[in-house]
Amino acid sequence: MNKIWLVIQREYLSRVKKKSFLLATLLTPLIFPAIMGIFIWIAVNEKENQSLRIIEVVDENNLFFMESSDQYAFSFSDRSVEEAKELVQIGDRYGFLLIPKIDLEDPQGITYYGEENPNMNLISYLESSLRKKIEDQRLYDSGIDPQILSEIRTSVDVTAITLDEEGGERVSDATVNYAIGFLAGILIYMFIFIYGNQIMQGVIEEKSSRIVEILVSSLKPFQLMMGKIVGIAGVGLTQLLIWIVLIGTLTTVVTGFLGMQMPQQQAMEMAQADMGEAVPNGELGEILAVIQGIDFVTLVGAFVFYFLGGYLLYGALFAGIGSAVDAPSDAQQFMLPVTIPLIVAYMGLFVFVLQDPNSTTSFWLSIVPLTSPIAMMGRISYGVPFWELFLSMGLLILGFLATTWLAGKIYRIGILMHGTKPSYKTLWKWIKTSN
């Protein structure tokens, strides 16, 4: 036990003391808010400095009226098409919208001319304005009073309340839950890959530099392997802790500096926008209510558990692979069975878990140990029955014990083998060998 502790210390200190660790740990949280800050700053600046874009509208029906927005103003005229086109060409107008005589039941031939490619926003804005106008006109034509029409329009916002087993209620919000699942899942995925690789590199270093022969004459291979895995886990946790503290401090500073509301929320919205989801229009207060509704003890507890559990499960496999090969380039052939479940979990997170956390596929992804660390984190903020959580955690512990046992068997033989490129068959032989 004492010797494992020595190995843990060495693995931990030799990494934490490195300049590259310090650099990566300090720069990463600086870079993210910096990029975020720059984006926000540019966006704000752009909005402020942008000159109004004027769009010429030639409506041969004399029917349409387009409401101007912050960015676009519409000028109505009965200029000819040629004249309007010329206005665009000489730069007097940003664009030109031609609405020829149309049949309201089948509007055809509405065309936009512009010097530059119009962006999606503009086109959809034009389309929705025109559609609304045509719909209104048709409703009016069929005899409905516009007064009544505008009274009928209602704005709806559904508040979701999650009931727990004791009958308590909490405000939940799919968007916030999505963001939490998304961030936690990605963080675990990245952590497993980055630190799993560090384990593998470390094992290969000891093997190829032949230090291992000296080490195993002083302690058991299994102690050496576990010491390395645990030591590197410590490095990861340290990094995570520093990040949380740094990001917390920095976002507060950045928020204060820009005088804007919670960049975290912006970040979530950005993430959402990336995923093709609608940007939430929730107010700060609402979001805060939702965040307060989250069971942070369970969330943080589960995160730390799956963070470590997933890492240990895969870390052992990475150690096993490292022990079997002589150089990192030889490791490729064995990486596939480790990479595939990770990628399945990662894809599953987006395709199934975050879309429908309670579907059968999501359930199984969050139960099977190879995918559960990532998938369960996608589900947890939506609320998961305790038996499912315990089953998943229990299986993860078993899974971790199994991969460690398997890796240990490969490791104790692999680290002493040089000059042979093992196949899966040889690995299987090593696993079966008793001593």
Place this chain on the structure above:
Amino acid sequence: MLEIKQLNKTYGKNRALTDVDLHVPKGVIFGLLGPNGAGKSTLIRIINQIIDADSGEIQINGKKLAPDHISQIGYLPEERGLYKKMKVWDQMLYFAQLKGMSKAESKSRINAWLGKMDMLSWREKKVEDLSKGMAQKVQFISTILHEPALLILDEPFSGFDPVNAEIIKDEILELKEKGTTVILSTHRMESVELLCDQVAMINKSCKILDGSIREVKSSYRPNIFHVTLEDLQAPLPSAWKAVEDGGLWHFSLALDGKTPNELLAELMQMGQVARFQEKIPSMEDIFIHQVKNRDYEIEHV
């Protein structure tokens, strides 16, 4: 000190050790000889408890080999290395502590050794900045820091320049004086003759000979005598292929069942005996002869 009985080890279908017995007395330098792939490394790894034997028994000072013995054994493998990015001091401290020494004691011994070897200025250097010879010295010190009762050195001189090899040789002899038992595995027969008190030779997984150097040499002497005669009474038989050099005749003669005295008596009648000396085989001769002979036997049985 070290008692090995009927040790067997196989890797799949390959026999690495077959019924090996070994007796290493306390305080000797014991040469473990044999060609590559003979099973020496396997034997050493088993003594170091890196791998387990299939069958057989190993005792150290009368006690069955157990994990407790790790702190009493020092091992310098043939293929050896250090952490390149670690400082000399940290590295030595790590290895010493892994062998079960306390931090405080490790520190004072490292300082003493670095001072003795004139290496104090290297303390804070990283291994990657050391020359190969320097790194080897660091490695050697790391092996003996915990003052092992049994020191196993696998090709300790490879990678050393002659000056440093001499320093290491002296250190080994000094350790022996202090009562350390040393197992020296090597191909270099000249260092065997120089250092070893006893030897054992392993070939094709079997021990083929052992004993003190003198015993081994005498049991493998070819019973050939180098003779020099002067003042010949009669011409020598041409079969003896004698070579003349200024009135001296040099040749070699086999005993052919006679005792040396009988042979000498015959020679005395042929002329004045200027030299009558038994041909003593070098360890190298025995090594090559044994390995070739066994190969021949195995191929022809």
